[in-house]
Amino acid sequence: MAAAPTPSRTTPRARVLVVDDDADMLRLLSLRLQAAGYDVVAVGSAEAALAQLDMARPQLVLSDVRLPGRDGLALFDEVRARHPSLPVILLTAHGTIPDAVEATSRGVFTYLTKPYDGKELLEKIAQALALSAPAVTHAHAHEAWRADIxxxxxxxxxxxxxxxxxxxxxxxxxxxxxxxxxxxxxxxxxxxxxxxxxxxxxxxxxxxxxxxxxxxxxxxxxxxxxxxxxxxxxxxxxxxxxxxxxxxxxxxxxxxxxxxxxxxxxxxxxxxxxxxxxxxxxxxxxxxxxxxxxxxxxxxxxxxxxxxxxxxxxxxLPTLGDRREDIALLANHFLDKLARKYDKRLSGFAPEALKALTLAAWPGNVRQLYNVVEQVCALSTTPLVPLTLVQRALRTPSTQVLSFAEARQRFEREYLVGLLKMTDGNVADAARLAQRNRTEFYRLLQKHALTPGNFKNDAVDNEDVADERHD
Missing domain, CATH: 3.40.50.300 (P-loop containing nucleotide triphosphate hydrolases)
Structure with a gap:
């Protein structure tokens, strides 16, 4: 497992609000996070955590589930109500795992069981902060050339x-x-x-x-x-x-x-x-x-x-799947841009919605991500884009992200394959049906790497397999 990234010394340190009623555990967590480069605000109860939310303005909340009075799950509900995009990580004993699993379905970023693995904790915190980070803007003049990327x-x-x-x-x-x-x-x-x-x-x-x-x-x-x-x-x-x-x-x-x-x-x-x-x-x-x-x-x-x-x-250029750490940045960037286009007040994505975007397959790459964000932006009725809208947009058929040239290429090839199947690979007959001369028709077949002989009798099945590989 790769080592967790640590905050850069040239950028502001992320602030983590740590909540645990065990004084020794609270001290250990604080020391570990401070050593990793985070600012830490440590409190011993949910009530104290809520009092610190607006004063400390943390970028992440790390809380034990078992707390005196209001427990960690109730704390999460209150944090979610006040700050919907603020990520929460829960620490849980084995007896409260079912509660923690249920909490993740409601929007908790993740949970870790005690005794937790220190390296895994730092990785999860880094991931949560990366997902909730706003899009990077290139303020320096020497970076203006690449400002759109x-x-x-x-x-x-x-x-x-x-x-x-x-x-x-x-x-x-x-x-x-x-x-x-x-x-x-x-x-x-x-x-x-x-x-x-x-x-x-x-x-x-x-x-x-x-x-x-x-x-x-x-x-x-x-x-x-x-x-x-x-x-x-x-x-x-x-x-x-x-x-x-x-x-x-x-x-x-x-x-x-x-x-x-x-x-x-x-x-x-x-x-x-x-x-x-x-x-x-x-x-x-x-x-x-x-x-x-x-x-x-x-x-x-x-x-x-x-x-x-x-x-x-x-x-x-890498595919979007090869640069997944950019998905949250791009999604937030597009949302901000499109919210202005549609004159909507959108503050971001719900944590589980952003997580769904980062885990999705993106065959259409950045263009497909833009289309998905545009769809959820147009349909969203709440300031925070919910998971349900993202899931709906991700089920959109991939043909909607094809460029005009790609759609035309796909149609042209499928049309030629249909003609060759219909005529049993006879180029003269296929060209006649297409109302094209044989020379032009041969050029089209060559363009799409289609061999007429593969469509004769029992060779048709082989061409079907080749089509699937081509697609």
């Missing part, structure tokens, strides 16, 4: 340090990470930390723009280049002049356009559609994808020479 995890700290160094150069950067992990936010942060910060930051999702329009969007067009070209149009490369262009979901760029992009990167100039002359450009390229580009190169879906041109420096 809320984090305290070591993984993100290391990543941001590397991103800051990369930002000082003009090297092309490839951002890798699952959908919803924050690739565009990191790209914006790199731009703000770079010498190009005063110039435009422009983002384009290569998977969300139809193939027929993507070239014009990127490189521009001249009047008369095609039917709807009624005037000259500057492309996104020119719009980002002097600044940074993010090519998001670069792995979804059509092969024909990959060739033209490579030429632009080599020549540092763009030629608008229909133009006879190239226009010099000065743009820093950041690209991003959730796809495995090396696997795409192996199947000729992505050009190797373009990959190495884009991949001068690679930064990989």
């Amino acid at each position: 809320v984090s305290r995890s070591n993984r993100m700290t290391d990543l941001l340090a590397e991103a800051y160094m990369v930002a000082q150069s003009d090297a092309s950067v490839l951002l890798l990470g699952d959908s919803g992990s924050g690739k565009e936010l990191l790209a914006q942060a790199i731009h703000r930390a770079s010498p190009r910060a005063r110039h435009p930051f422009v983002a384009v999702n290569c998977g969300a723009i139809p193939e027929a329009l993507l070239e014009s969007e990127l490189f521009g067009h001249v009047k008369g280049a095609f039917t709807d070209a009624v005037s000259n149009h500057k492309g996104l490369f020119q719009a980002a002049e002097g600044g940074t262009l993010l090519l998001d979901e670069i792995g979804d760029m059509p092969p024909a356009l990959q060739v033209k992009l490579l030429r632009v990167l080599q020549e540092r100039a763009v030629r608008p559609v229909g133009a006879s002359q190239s226009i010099p450009i000065d743009v820093r390229i950041i690209s991003a994808t959730h796809r495995d580009l090396e696997a795409a190169m192996a199947t000729a879906q992505f050009r190797e020479d373009l990959y190495y041109r884009l991949n001068v420096v690679t930064l990989a």
Whole structure:
């Protein structure tokens, strides 16, 4: 078991209110917590604890269950009524374990049995304080570049340090990470930390723009280049002049356009559609994808020479599950932001609601967490978001956190699989049903790594298994 984190000497010490009628136990607990770096307010009864609540303003209450007069469970009820988000940890003898278990279902952060393990106690206190901590704000001017990225995890700290160094150069950067992990936010942060910060930051999702329009969007067009070209149009490369262009979901760029992009990167100039002359450009390229580009190169879906041109420096974003210590920070940060949007007075999450968020699976990463917080914010009728609302939001189907490009990709593949099953793998018949020519249909099958032969007769079952693995 990892050692419990201790309070930093550069930040205010957290205050813990300790309650126990056993003078020796109270002294031992106080010494242990003070040695770990906490401020301790020690009292011998529930009544004394309640008297200290508003004066001492503790960040956590640690109480024995067996107390003279009002017991620890009654103390918890009173603390909860006054300060709903204040975490409480109970110390219990074996005879009161059932009461303590019931208390956790009502909102007690956790309970420990006597004799307690000192290391486990410190870990539980650190966890409770982390869960109830407000979102970190980046007040220092030198951190303004990353102000939109809320984090305290070591993984993100290391990543941001590397991103800051990369930002000082003009090297092309490839951002890798699952959908919803924050690739565009990191790209914006790199731009703000770079010498190009005063110039435009422009983002384009290569998977969300139809193939027929993507070239014009990127490189521009001249009047008369095609039917709807009624005037000259500057492309996104020119719009980002002097600044940074993010090519998001670069792995979804059509092969024909990959060739033209490579030429632009080599020549540092763009030629608008229909133009006879190239226009010099000065743009820093950041690209991003959730796809495995090396696997795409192996199947000729992505050009190797373009990959190495884009991949001068690679930064990989962790999933939200790999930075769980950030979940409470992000949830509180989003709640504060969304409460203003919905004009609601929300003070935070109930402790058990916050615990549920930190323990949940997050296949949609930070984007999914934002959507969940937005749902509970819109529906909450109390200042403190309850567990029931969080549980309801977490049961929301994961399709609601798909981006437009992801939803389109999923539909397109499922549609092709359905056609191939219907036609027993006959590409000519499937293309006819789809009202597409065979060449275009083969290109779609290659894009989604579908082999028609796998859909013939008894091979269908094998393709179903492959589909499940792909999904």
